[in-house]
Amino acid sequence: MAKVLPFQALRPATDYAKDVAALPYDVYSREEAKEAVKGKPLSFLNIDRPETQFEDGHDMYGDDVYKKADEMIQSFKEKGIFIKDEQKHYYIYELTMNGRAQNGIVALSSIDDYINGVCKKHENTVAEKEVDRINHVDVTSAQTGPIFLAYRQKQEISDLVEKVKKEPPLYDFVAEDGVKHTVWIVDDCYNETLIKAFENVEATYIADGHHRTASAVKVGLKRREEHPDYTGEEEFNYFLSVLFPDNELYIMDYNRFVKDLNGLSEKEFFGGLLNVFNVSSSEFGAPERKGIVKMYYAHQWYTLTMKEECLEDRNDPVTSLDVAYLQDLVLTPILGIEDPRVDKRISFIGGIRGLKELERLVDEKEGSVAFAMYPTSIDELLAVADAKMLMPPKSTWFEPKLRSGLFIHEIER
Template sequence: MSLIKPFAGLRPAPGRAAEVAAPPYDVMSTAEARTMVADRPWSFLHISRPEVDLPEGVDPYGAAVYERARANLATMIDEGILVRDPQPRYYVYRLTMGAHRQTGLAVTASVAAYENDRIRRHELTRPVKEDDRVRQIEALGAQTGPVFLVHPSTPAIDDRLEAVTRRDAPEVDITRADGVRHELWSIAEPEPIAELTAAFEALPALYVADGHHRCAAAARVAARRRDAMPNQDGDTPADHFLAVTFPHTQMQVLDYNRVVRDLNGLDAETFLRRVGEVFEVTPSGAPVKPVRPGQFGLYLDGAWYLLAIGVERIPQDDPVARLDVSLLQEHLIGPILGIADPRRDERIDFVGGIRGLGGLTARVDSGEMCLAFTLFATRIEDLMAVADAGAVMPPKSTWFEPKLADGLVSHLLD
């Protein structure tokens, strides 16, 4: 079975993409989603966050929510808002955010390759979130949120995609309220489809950047269908999951910073002294945004400090332990602030770099949090090294921008 396959995508009808396209389902609260769908009857949030059409306080994991998603999808198809392409194809998907641009390919990726670690993961998943995606896929008979994949950059793929964007006008060209431009081209001709399929087949692996729960859910749905129909050939639509894959050289990974509620019973002077036993601590008259690995910014009591950890403390032979998020946790957040499990401890929170340094200082200055840390952004090569080692990254290690839109192309399983 090939690593990727073309598919007949379900897409907004011509001229409807701006009405349909929505942010990923998991980047907003229910209240925010309700605001976003006001006066937008065809927003894809009616499918990805269907609780917006039910009374406030409804259980977002209740049966009524998935049933509403199914009904809303059927309505959008019946009304001609969403239309399925007549034959399988690939879709070139370009994202532009300011001066940054990345060009990838929307595909269906092999569940078997995911299960056999040729599509490599780097995060743990939470059962409740997996269960939610399983129920969503089964209710819809479709995968609607693409997994964000990364492939090792190669001219055999990347040059072909660029050639498509130079040759043809995009079939979809919209700029959303956040300023991100989304463009889509389709490739339906047999020869370029075969060439792209072969070029991906030659790669050693693909990497999950974002969407671990969607991958895991797709694998569970595929397994259920195989159990129910054991005579299948293993190459049905459910044996593949919706994804967009981008070259690793085009990824924009932002910093993922930390705020902490208290000093673990220490006063500021004692805390800084203990930090200074491990890090070089330098007061800074300006906000600190680290410019290299091993540097950290600390904001405490209205003042900024630059922290630097010695090279001798960085284990270069361990792809997880050498990450900045691991070094900060191992040498400061754990032993000094007493937060052993940042995945579950409510004293710590995480702030994506898209919110800027002001998103950190505001939470400290308000008194909600006591201190903040800024980190150098995790490099995509480090993510790939962790995945290649079969290891797991610490929680909240990467923040990818820009985000894919939901609704521009979906994968029907039936």
């Protein structure tokens, strides 16, 4: 049973919400982040990526960088840009993109649920990326990026969400990318109702934010060591999350770009592909269904259809994934990508960037290749997590992205 609690959010004053709200820290490279904050002193990206406040070449993981993030949070509080609610609340966070809305509940999730497997994961994390967020949370004593969680839809929760949405919103704005963000404060008279409703949710699932979750949990465990008399009710025992019902979520394709053919000739490369795919020339366009991959190589698109004989033994929740088929039968044995989490020869391109981005990357680097994937489904994600298995890295790209800075969870120092 999931433990999901209300909290006192540190959040922007209403007039500042639109200017503060920022895309997650990890969708930007260092150069992109530096460019994105130009002329935007209130953007939360300044805090989430504090190296943007230093000269190029400065150690982006230096102690002074994380201290700068803490200083900016305190400054925003002193200036009234951030305010803290006096009571513990849940919040409804609706994101609308291209006319389609999804409604999440902003709340705290228990680090013990993560440790005990009630909050389920489907990906491994990379230690280097964890360390960055561990330091950010530890130095600021604040969880600044909400973790995107999913749960199997419960009608009583959905009914309450619709009831709350009839009230005037706290925030209501359209971001630069056209995504509409609307937030309501849930009256604290509903707190017990929602606490009990989530106790009937058997599991929550990390949809996006595995590194943020692992980092928040590790800081919580560190705080427990520093406070051996802890009761379990302290703020560091919980992490900031937004929980969405599975029936409202939308997963886009997550595509692959490989910088070279692993020393193979074109003939050798295609020979390898023909062992596991039926290959035909194709027009520009995304895969039409599961079991099909589109490939772009040397200014030409190809349709790769998975061979039935190669699918016969691939029937568990992981091996049946299109991304696993490509990884196991092409990326590793043919292109030499043993660990895609750390291999510098492969890049992952979110579907929001479009197939033209794949064409651009391949056209700019001779001998490279890109694969356009059919999106992993939410049911596939839940099945993998329920089986306590792990997907290949970068199997899912969720849109729209939660904005950082709208909710901050402060923990004890």
